[in-house]
Amino acid sequence: MGSLRVSASRDSCVTSSLCVYRLPQVFDQDAEGRVVVVDEEPPDELRRELLRARRGCPTRSIRVEGPGVGDDEDGGGAQ
Amino acid sequence: MSSSCPVGYPLPWAPAPDIPESWTTLREQPLLEIKLPSGEPAFLVTWYKDVRRLFADERLSRNTFGRASRVSASNDLFGDPNIDNDPPRYLTERAVVMRAFSARRIEALREVVRRIVEELLDAMEAGPRPAELMEAFAYPLPILVICHMLGVPPQDRPKFRRLIDGFLSVTRLPVDEVEECRRQYWDYLTELIDSKRAEPGDDLISELIEISREDPARLTDYQLQHWVKTLLIAGYVTTASQLGTSMAVLLHRPEATAELKADLSLVPSAVEELLRYQMMGTSLGTLRYAVEDIELLDGTTVIPKGSTVLLSQESNMDSEEFDDPLTLDIRRTDNHHLTFGAGIHFCAGAALARMELQEATEALLRRFPGLRLAVPGEELKRPVGGFLAGYAEIPVSW
Ligand code: HEM
Ligand code: SF4
Numbered sequence: 001m002g003s004l005r006v007s008a009s010r011d012s013c014v015t016s017s018l019c020v021y022r023l024p025q026v027f028d029q030d031a032e033g034r035v036v037v038v039d040e041e042p043p044d045e046l047r048r049e050l051l052r053a054r055r056g057c058p059t060r061s062i063r064v065e066g067p068g069v070g071d072d073e074d075g076g077g078a079q
Numbered sequence: 080m081s082s083s084c085p086v087g088y089p090l091p092w093a094p095a096p097d098i099p100e101s102w103t104t105l106r107e108q109p110l111l112e113i114k115l116p117s118g119e120p121a122f123l124v125t126w127y128k129d130v131r132r133l134f135a136d137e138r139l140s141r142n143t144f145g146r147a148s149r150v151s152a153s154n155d156l157f158g159d160p161n162i163d164n165d166p167p168r169y170l171t172e173r174a175v176v177m178r179a180f181s182a183r184r185i186e187a188l189r190e191v192v193r194r195i196v197e198e199l200l201d202a203m204e205a206g207p208r209p210a211e212l213m214e215a216f217a218y219p220l221p222i223l224v225i226c227h228m229l230g231v232p233p234q235d236r237p238k239f240r241r242l243i244d245g246f247l248s249v250t251r252l253p254v255d256e257v258e259e260c261r262r263q264y265w266d267y268l269t270e271l272i273d274s275k276r277a278e279p280g281d282d283l284i285s286e287l288i289e290i291s292r293e294d295p296a297r298l299t300d301y302q303l304q305h306w307v308k309t310l311l312i313a314g315y316v317t318t319a320s321q322l323g324t325s326m327a328v329l330l331h332r333p334e335a336t337a338e339l340k341a342d343l344s345l346v347p348s349a350v351e352e353l354l355r356y357q358m359m360g361t362s363l364g365t366l367r368y369a370v371e372d373i374e375l376l377d378g379t380t381v382i383p384k385g386s387t388v389l390l391s392q393e394s395n396m397d398s399e400e401f402d403d404p405l406t407l408d409i410r411r412t413d414n415h416h417l418t419f420g421a422g423i424h425f426c427a428g429a430a431l432a433r434m435e436l437q438e439a440t441e442a443l444l445r446r447f448p449g450l451r452l453a454v455p456g457e458e459l460k461r462p463v464g465g466f467l468a469g470y471a472e473i474p475v476s477w
Contacts, residue, residue, distance in 0.1 A: 014173070014177070014422075014423055014425050015174075015177035015178075015180055015181060015427075016419075016425050016429060016430070017180065017181060017182040017185065017429075017430040018429075018430075020181075020182040021182055021430070024182075029181040029182060029183065031178065032174060032177070032178045033174075033177045033178045033179075033180060033181035033184075034174075052412075052413060055413070055415055056415050058134070058135075058419075058420070058421040058422060058425040059135060059421070059422060059423065059425070060135070
């Protein structure tokens, strides 16, 4: 637990809402519809979905860091 | 650059609701020379990875009016010299509107959508068979939803549909008729917005009026009207075409239909796959102007400065990104299709469209277990001379 770290850029978020639908336990939106990370250290079992969320973000506004998580936009082997 | 003859665009469709196999080999040329319906030249970027990257590249400007090749020789379509579509100005303006499209706000509409779906399907069930899916369901659903969201009186439907239909002509209407529709549509919106100013309601137009009143620098009156104009068009035309083609593609494949009917929890991934497999659109909506030379990922091809570029929706069939791209796989995961674009112009209504498509697909299959195309898929007719492809009519029985 706690090995993954998630952050997101509110400034570049375009309110696609994709991450919120994919992982509501991690991503939310403020009143203007911009991304807010509600769990910055989500459990490891969400790794795969987090990488998908990162890959799916239309403005590459999501960062996922942690052991074994590549930082290329292809999501370090999300399959 | 190859000196081969430019390819006519839109690319020809397959006769049935299938994707032409030739789309999977488009990537052999990362930059394809094409000829737009206007006869003017442009380039189609074909690699998924390039397309995705270039959607977010500021060297491709969406201020195309007056400098890029035109889609249509008789219609400026969405080109408007009074609107700056590039950052930084555009971002402030778009952000004002996007508050209405957060997941929370879209989910709050889901019950409204369900109710409209049930009412339309009640009427379809009681009506004659075969029914014509576009007019019985695919058009009225997103029209009633966007009317509800914006606060447009539903009885205005015939009026704005006729005008929007003219507004979206690519080759169907002569220039003066297009212009007449454009003018009447704009006047219609002026009246509508004035009536909301006088009598605000619980709707998005009234909300935007309030924001622009508080801080005109964020949204001018003209920008407000421009957004309402775009939202009303984009809000139903695309969703209706997509809903129609989604059902045509699905029903043309009885095994996929049966698989989905047997497990309706697959509806969200099926809707996504049908979006990837979309046949309602072309890449004409992604017209851009290159303000600089831009190198592509193959390391040799360059988009020349000053050229007109389409970012291909056809790259949803790029085999480097999607396994077995021509197969409709309603369980596909990692389906990061580009049907809603990407970057700062990512479709504003994507979450709304998705939600409508999910509710519509689920209800159709639940209520009409025997739903099928009433004519062979090869005989479905496409509309002629408009902005979107889709199908003109989809006769269905059950
Ligand atoms: C299945 C249905 C839909 C599809 C396939 C679709 C597709 C697209 C695409 C590809 C773009 C990007 C164009 C570009 O990059 O230049 C776009 C932009 C846009 N869409 Fe959609 N759309 C759909 C439904 C909707 C709905 C329901 C709405 C509104 C309620 C909407 C509103 C918009 C707006 C306002 C833009 C311009 C956004 C911008 O430039 O920042 N769309 N759409
Ligand atoms: S996926 Fe990206 S653009 Fe969409 S809401 Fe999340 S952070 Fe914003």
